[in-house]
Amino acid sequence: MTDNTSNINSYLCFKLGNEFFAADVRSTLKILQLSEITKVPHAPTNMKGVINHHGNVLPVVDLNQTLELPISEVGSNTCIIIMSVGGEKETISIGAIVDEVLSVEEIADDSIKDPPTMGGNHKLDYIKGVFENNDLFVMVLDIDKIFENTSLQNN
């Protein structure tokens, strides 16, 4: 038995529009209520501005727009997930706006399936895999990859 088959990881599940996504809890730091965001003129459209988080200035992005999903209205459940992204060399913290945070699920590695190869509006290379939870399909996001070469840097 190899380690891979027995590994169980925790995932933070959240909602973007009508779809369900998850991120490895190890790359999530904190969940904040949506507070006032300071706009940064001439920033890329998915970048909503900056916030003060414990004395540090963090950029905040709209995850819907980053993944090129339809823009959703700000509701009472809208929150910011503070995530730590980046490679081995250096990590930065970033706030991601999601429509609703659902739960933390413990999922064994072997019950995460490969992402579908066709269909859907999502940029597929940002999706690490899919798992089923209470009859719902949840897509696991590769957080590092999303911010590695998004329009954030290149605009």
Add this chain to the structure above:
Amino acid sequence: MEDFHKLFYEEAGDLINSLEENLMLLEEDLSNTEVVNEVFRIMHSLKGSGAMFGYDNLSHFTHELETLYDKVRSKTIPLTTHIVNLTINSIDHINAFLKEDDNEDIINKGKAFLQQIELSSSKDDKTEVNEKSNLTDNDKIKPQLNKKLYLIQFEPNPDILNDGTNPLYLLDELSDLGDAIIKTNYKNLPQIEDLDVDKCYFKWEIILSSTESRTTIEDVFIFVADDSHLEIEIISEKDVFSVADVEDKIKDLFLNNKQSIKGIKKLIKLYEADVVEAEEINDEVVVSVGKEDTLPLIQEAKQETTPRSNVKIPEAIKIDTVKVSSKKLDSLINLVSEFVTTQARLHNIASSNKSVELNALSEDFQLLSRQFRDVAFEMRLIPVHTMVVKFKRLVRDLSKSLGKKVQFIAEGTETELDKNIISSLSDPIMHIIRNSIDHGIESPDKRLNSGKAETGTIKLKAEYSGAYILISIEDDGAGIDQEIITKKAIEKNLIEESAKLSKDEVYNLLLLPGFSTSKKVTDVSGRGVGMDVVKRNIDDLRGEVNINSEKGSGTKITIKLPLTLSIIDGLLVGVNNSKYILPLTSVLKIYKVSNAEIENAYKNIIDIEGIQYPFINLTDKFADAHKDKSVNHFITVNYHDKIVGLIVNELYSEYQAVLKPIDKLLKHTEMFSGASILGDGKVAMVIDTNKLITHFTN
């Protein structure tokens, strides 16, 4: 122990720096004995501390060099340019040892290098065979002439063993300096049940008969002197032990506690009378044995040692500098930053409160925090001089290997800059200098042909200019050929073929990524990292790079840097209901203008008090969903050598802004140099006026 290694590493770095500096001086003036002594002292310190921290190979290596310079110092061998050159090269070996002391490869290279040195010093010996043979004779006599008797009392701190120092090694080292009679004092040794094995309970009393100066003896204890009790006393200027039997007598009395120290001192004074005769005899020996030319040599040596011991040992050492780790300074700055932010909150509460007392208190705090900030920043300032040594070395090595003649001049090196800026500045400047030598300065014959002096000049100049520092690197080389650059930029698709560029625009092409004009890839520059990296590094420091060149007569690159990195005085303004901070240093005047005036302005130029200003309407430029047209303030700011106006909606107050770095994700928004947290916890972007204006005018 980690910490101690770091300490050693830092210390060694300082020593190596000053070693390089001294060697450069020596290269210019071989007869400078002060500098020779300094080099010797540095080698000695490196050896001593190296051994203490387990860098045995480093210690061994520097020991050989120390021996070499000892010979130079005592004039046993003459100092040649060759030796100085070798020593300069030795620095690379020392650095290698510092990184990896027990690397076989490095050890072997070091050994080979030492052989080279030995060879060179013996070669020099041979050329003066006669003199040398005389000197060896003299060696036996000369020390006797200068031998002094020291009484050293050394009581280490009981915790000395915890620092990884073995006092016995120090005593060993001391014995190397001459004939030592060492007595261990056990008085403090507790009963066995009270004994703490980690503590050192001993004191030592040593009578040392040595030719070395007091400074050399002090140097043995250099790393423990701070927390140990150390007394060095010259009990006799004469070599009392040269008198028959005296040494044995004293030894017996001293070691077996038959006489107190006072008694022994008296005894030695008594014997001094006998020495004088012996010395006179010795002098005669010199005259008869030594040839004529050796005599002045000895006298010279004598003359040198006396003033040195007089000058270098002030009666009471005054300490007016304290060494503080930069980590501590960094955390001080962090605390100051937090203090300033907290003060902003206090100010916020006070101003919404009617209490006069609270407001007065808040104002006092503001004043204090400003002074506090300035003092803390000042502590981190170090002179540009500290990095110049590196450049000198680079110019020297590189011009040699490229067969060019280059002299390096540094001006205004006393100009001070934040330590963090200096440390990130040295690489870009190195790169610029490398470029200058490689591409700029021509080969000697080419220079002669074009009517220039054979030796090229690279001049580094640092100066203050308002709230900025200007550092320029100027060479009198071939200059930059605009045509070649334009051609290359077209080749690389960086510009359109039809594009007509101004001179400045052409030079700015050099700062674009992936632009290298060298025709061939050399070892030195042109490895794909070019001026764009320099620009990026300077950008990170919120600075600017400016290139100016005259084909055929040289290139000047100027770096403009802000004085500090983390806290600035700013002006808090409002644009479309968001708050922004403008650095106060670039703000000149504030006027009130009406909407009509702005709307009627032709080509974005407005006339105020008879002067026409071009302006940028930030309420337009920063507009998204809504645009606030209410109140308009016209702020004039410096933009290079022009004055430009910025239009905002609101003016709030002066504001001390703690600059928080904005993440890499926001880097492309160059017009903001950072963000700052306001008293109410919200964030305001800090505008870099120069970059903002450049952004909107291009």
